[in-house]
Amino acid sequence: MxxxxxxxxxxxxxxxxxxxxxxxxxxxxxxxxxxAPIADADLSYLLPCFASGSSFNQPVHxxxxxxxxxGSGWYGEPAxxxxxxxxxNVTELRYQDYKxxxxxxxxxxxxxxxxxxxxxxxxxxxKDDGTLQILLKDELTGxxxxxxxxxxxxTLARSMELINTSDAPIKLTHMASATLxxxxxxxxxxxxSDYSLxxxxxxxxxxxxxxxxxxxxxxxxxxxxRGASGHEENPFLALAAPGADENSGDIYALSLxxxxxxxxxxxxxxxxxxxxxxxxxxxxxxxxxxSGEHFVCPEAVLVYAxxxxxxxxxxxxxxxxxxxxxxxxxGMERPVLINNWxxxxxxxxxxxxxxxxxxxxxxxxxLLVMDDGWFGxxxxxxxxxxxxxxxxxxxxxxxxxxxxxxxxxxxKFGLWVEPEMISPxxxxxxxxxxxxxxxxxxTRTEGRNQLILDLSREDVQDFxxxxxxxxxxxxxxxYIKWDMNRNMTESFSALxxxxxxxxxxxxxxxxxxxxxxxxxSAFPDVLFxxxxxxxxxxxxxxLYYMPQTWTSDDTDAVERLKIQYGTSLVYPASAMGAHVSAxxxxxxxxxTDISMRADVAIGGNFGFELDLDKLSREDxxxxxxxxxxxxxxxxxxxxxxxxxxxxxxxAPNYRAANYVAWQFADQxxxxxxxxxxxxxxxxxxxxxxxxxxxxxxxxxxxxTDPSLPACFKGRTFxxxxxxxxxxxxxxxxxxxxxxxxxxxxxxxxx
Numbered sequence: 202m203x204x205x206x207x208x209x210x211x212x213x214x215x216x217x218x219x220x221x222x223x224x225x226x227x228x229x230x231x232x233x234x235x236x237a238p239i240a241d242a243d244l245s246y247l248l249p250c251f252a253s254g255s256s257f258n259q260p261v262h263x264x265x266x267x268x269x270x271x272g273s274g275w276y277g278e279p280a281x282x283x284x285x286x287x288x289x290n291v292t293e294l295r296y297q298d299y300k301x302x303x304x305x306x307x308x309x310x311x312x313x314x315x316x317x318x319x320x321x322x323x324x325x326x327x328k329d330d331g332t333l334q335i336l337l338k339d340e341l342t343g344x345x346x347x348x349x350x351x352x353x354x355x356t357l358a359r360s361m362e363l364i365n366t367s368d369a370p371i372k373l374t375h376m377a378s379a380t381l382x383x384x385x386x387x388x389x390x391x392x393x394s395d396y397s398l399x400x401x402x403x404x405x406x407x408x409x410x411x412x413x414x415x416x417x418x419x420x421x422x423x424x425x426x427r428g429a430s431g432h433e434e435n436p437f438l439a440l441a442a443p444g445a446d447e448n449s450g451d452i453y454a455l456s457l458x459x460x461x462x463x464x465x466x467x468x469x470x471x472x473x474x475x476x477x478x479x480x481x482x483x484x485x486x487x488x489x490x491x492s493g494e495h496f497v498c499p500e501a502v503l504v505y506a507x508x509x510x511x512x513x514x515x516x517x518x519x520x521x522x523x524x525x526x527x528x529x530x531x532g533m534e535r536p537v538l539i540n541n542w543x544x545x546x547x548x549x550x551x552x553x554x555x556x557x558x559x560x561x562x563x564x565x566x567x568l569l570v571m572d573d574g575w576f577g578x579x580x581x582x583x584x585x586x587x588x589x590x591x592x593x594x595x596x597x598x599x600x601x602x603x604x605x606x607x608x609x610x611x612x613k614f615g616l617w618v619e620p621e622m623i624s625p626x627x628x629x630x631x632x633x634x635x636x637x638x639x640x641x642x643x644t645r646t647e648g649r650n651q652l653i654l655d656l657s658r659e660d661v662q663d664f665x666x667x668x669x670x671x672x673x674x675x676x677x678x679x680y681i682k683w684d685m686n687r688n689m690t691e692s693f694s695a696l697x698x699x700x701x702x703x704x705x706x707x708x709x710x711x712x713x714x715x716x717x718x719x720x721x722s723a724f725p726d727v728l729f730x731x732x733x734x735x736x737x738x739x740x741x742x743x744l745y746y747m748p749q750t751w752t753s754d755d756t757d758a759v760e761r762l763k764i765q766y767g768t769s770l771v772y773p774a775s776a777m778g779a780h781v782s783a784x785x786x787x788x789x790x791x792x793t794d795i796s797m798r799a800d801v802a803i804g805g806n807f808g809f810e811l812d813l814d815k816l817s818r819e820d821x822x823x824x825x826x827x828x829x830x831x832x833x834x835x836x837x838x839x840x841x842x843x844x845x846x847x848x849x850x851x852a853p854n855y856r857a858a859n860y861v862a863w864q865f866a867d868q869x870x871x872x873x874x875x876x877x878x879x880x881x882x883x884x885x886x887x888x889x890x891x892x893x894x895x896x897x898x899x900x901x902x903x904x905t906d907p908s909l910p911a912c913f914k915g916r917t918f919x920x921x922x923x924x925x926x927x928x929x930x931x932x933x934x935x936x937x938x939x940x941x942x943x944x945x946x947x948x949x950x951x
Contacts, residue, residue: 203301203333203352204242212299212333213242218355218516219505223267223335224248228295230267230337230348232382235453237507265382265474268294268337268346268361271375278420278466278478282375285342286367290374294337294346302332305351308360310711312458312745313500314353314524343367344490354520357503365490373488377480379455379501383440384474395443396475398467399510401435401767406755406788408432408736409767411850416440416475420468426485428653428689428706429733430460430740437771438465438479445509447845448892452506452513455479456771458525459499460742461710462486485692487703499742510770511844511892518773518843521741526748528721530728531775534835535749535806536567536613537828538680540780543756543787544812547574547581550595551603555610560813562611564825565832568680569607570615575600577627583650586622587629589668600676608677615680615728618672620665621713622651622686636661638705640691648687657694657708662716669720678727683747685733710742717746730778739768739776749776749806756782756810757789758801759938762861762876763849765804774865775839779805781824783812793938795820797876799827800940803838804863804874807831834865834944837872841865844892849878860930862889871900871945873928880935888927894920900945908933909943917948 204213210225215238222234222244233244251263261274269275271282272291283292307313330352338345343366351358359379365371396416400423401409414421423438425431436457442450457463457479465479479501488496502520506512522531539561545553549571558569576592577585591599598606604614623630623637625647630637637652639645645652654661672678694705721729729747731738735754743750750772753764765777779802784792795816802808807828813821846862859879865872875889894900898920902913910931923945932939 203330203350205299205301205333206242207299209243209245210296211242211245212335214333214350214352214357215239216330216352216355219357221350221357221503225296226264229261229264230294230296230335232265232267232380235381235383235503236451236505267380268348269380270294277468277470277476278377279375280377280380280478280480281346281361281363282373282483283342283344284372284374285344286369286371292339292342292344294339294344297336297338297345299333299335302334305332305353305358308497308500310714311497311499312525312714312742313360314351314358314458314502314520315527338366342371343369344371353502353524355516356520358500359503360500361498363490363496363498365492365494368492370492371490373490373496375483376486376488376496376498377478378457378498379479379503381453381455381477381503382474383453383477397441397445399439399441399770400465401437401770403432403736403767405432405734405737406753407760408739408753408764409435409770410763411767411770411848413441413850416467416469418469420466422464422466424464424482424484425462426482428461428485428692428709429685429738430463430742431688432734432737435771436463436465436479436740438467438477439510439513439770440467440475440477441510447511447848448509450507450509452504452510453477454504454506454513454517456502456504456517456741457499458502458741458745459710460713460738460740462706481707485703485706488707489701489704502741514770514845515842515893517771521744521771522773522775522840525741526744526776527746528729528748529725531748532840534839535728535775536680537565537831538568538570538615538808539566539813540570540572540682540808540810542572542617543782543810545574547579549574551597551606554603555606557813558607558610558612561809564813564821565828566612566809568613568615570617570680570682571603572617572682573619573684575616584624584626586619586624586651587627587654589618589620589672600672600678604676604678613679614677615682616672616678617682617684618669619684619686620669620716621654621656623654624651635695638689638692638694638709640693641695643691646690648690651687653687653689655694655696655705655709656712656716657705658696658712662712665716666719669716670723673720673724673727680728680730682730682732682751685738687734688737714742714746721746736764736768739772741772744772744776749778751778752805755788756780757786757791758793758798759791759878760789761801762878765801766845766849766861766863769843769845769863774805774843777805778808779803780808780810781827782810783815791938794936795823795827797938797940799824800874800942801876803827803831803834803942806839807835834872837865837867837870841867841870841872842893846889846892847875860887860889862930864891866894869947871947873943873945875930875941875943877930877932877939879937880939886929886931888929890925890927891923894924896921896924899948899950901948903944903946906942906944908941910941913943918945
């Protein structure tokens, strides 16, 4: 519900999950509340709390500004910075007007939340309460800002459009999509804030580790300058109140629907409030806004949860699965696939692909994906990116002939591509050396022996669109893995004028989004998966076009426990690609049983990343059984509610870190997934308590599973018992790297 009281200057957005209250004071838009829903919209009695302070702080410095700007007395991180035609950066925005649109509108050229795609409507569709738009304007410079707010399935979508109403150009230097100003907890007088800051940190092959640190009094910034959201940080930031954990306590979170360089910050300010912001990175983005032009910032999603991190995640999962992913696959079960990469690497040909396909078909695999090495002169990673034609030695019958043979073997056919890249040793580079990102006179820095095509250019965008449409029309291709294996350096364009060169990174993202929009729209039946050296671009912007992402190049089961656990803070399991790979693992050399590897992979979109013909007879039989199990469970793992139970990151003692657990649940089924990393001598039987169940419902373990521990057979449990007493963690044998999956069915009361 959106309530506006223009006479008192009060705007109240509220739903079952939160209230968000804004108020006008002296023409400035103030953010007075974000938290649990309240009926009171008039919080003007709080205004005297914001004292003016000393002469060293200007009046605006202490205010909870909804859109703090540079140059007029705000000394923190600004949400908006602009340099006018007179050369100064003073910006003073004042309230002008508001309106309520009947429906939430898409952002031009950018991914954003919306109603679910047609295939998912009915069950998941929610009422659209419209969009509140508030107009602010700087009368001197003519810069106007339209702030948009939409309630989407228990979350708040926030975006900003900037308009130059003057006759002179304005240079935008800071463009944050959302800010939050929160009072310190506990109340004043009881000490410093006990808030903790949560973000997802990592690197290649160890993405999205959960980092939780005391907020303290310093300013914390997480960012990417890489032209991609990146392996190192994710465009997400959360603030947890004292004592908050997975199932209790207040959580305030921001997530950015964007795939490029970003910045998020948190600061405890000198007037005892916490200031959060998220948006484009000012180190890599500015924009020259000519007279009459508009600039639209990426959309941010704000979440408030008063029942801990699991509730926060449930809200993010629901909106990103049901209101962001526009692919028809968002609401569908994904095929079990096999990818040849770790089986063959570049040493690929039709014969090897078909051998893999025939064995895969025997164990029930549904889709074969041919990875890197099929095109141009691509025998290693030093050449041929950009030359997207079949290598006649490797594929004598072309993509069409190979796809036909794979289909005849009983599998669908998928393909790896990396369309955003170009090799210096390629026909494309020799024909168009200026098509890559570069700075004149500077070395063209290579990463993985490749350069990045300049997608800020329309001719380059058109080339990629034409190329991808040609490939997809040339054969019966059911799946595309879209990779991107390096980050930006010299991110400048041969076509941009000097004053616009710092626009290149954002123009690149707009170009990429245009390419993805045209290609995915033209082939709606194709399942697209994004990838960037694994999880280097695992963000909500990519999920808009591609409903799943290759979670990490690290396929080790133990490492994947951390990676998938951390990823789940923001993104649903239906977005995570998870494969069973070889043992010893190719990234860390660890030896693990196939049951452990498969039980971890069931936590995402299940597949294989190995040579099936090198498995033992016993492991191949186990792989076949797991494919059958996945087909039985994937309705639950793709669309059920995912909750975390035991964390690999929270380690108050050795045993706590040694066990990981999560669950999937819907109205009928419940899947409990438990993992033990290292064996213990003379072990105590630990218990794990489940969460978010109906306490009065009855659940019975699936006795058709031969691995079900004897103590569960013939037993029925109440939801209350599973949540309060818990389930004993029983593993077969004394060995490292064990797992146990228990499927419960909800049964009718007798």
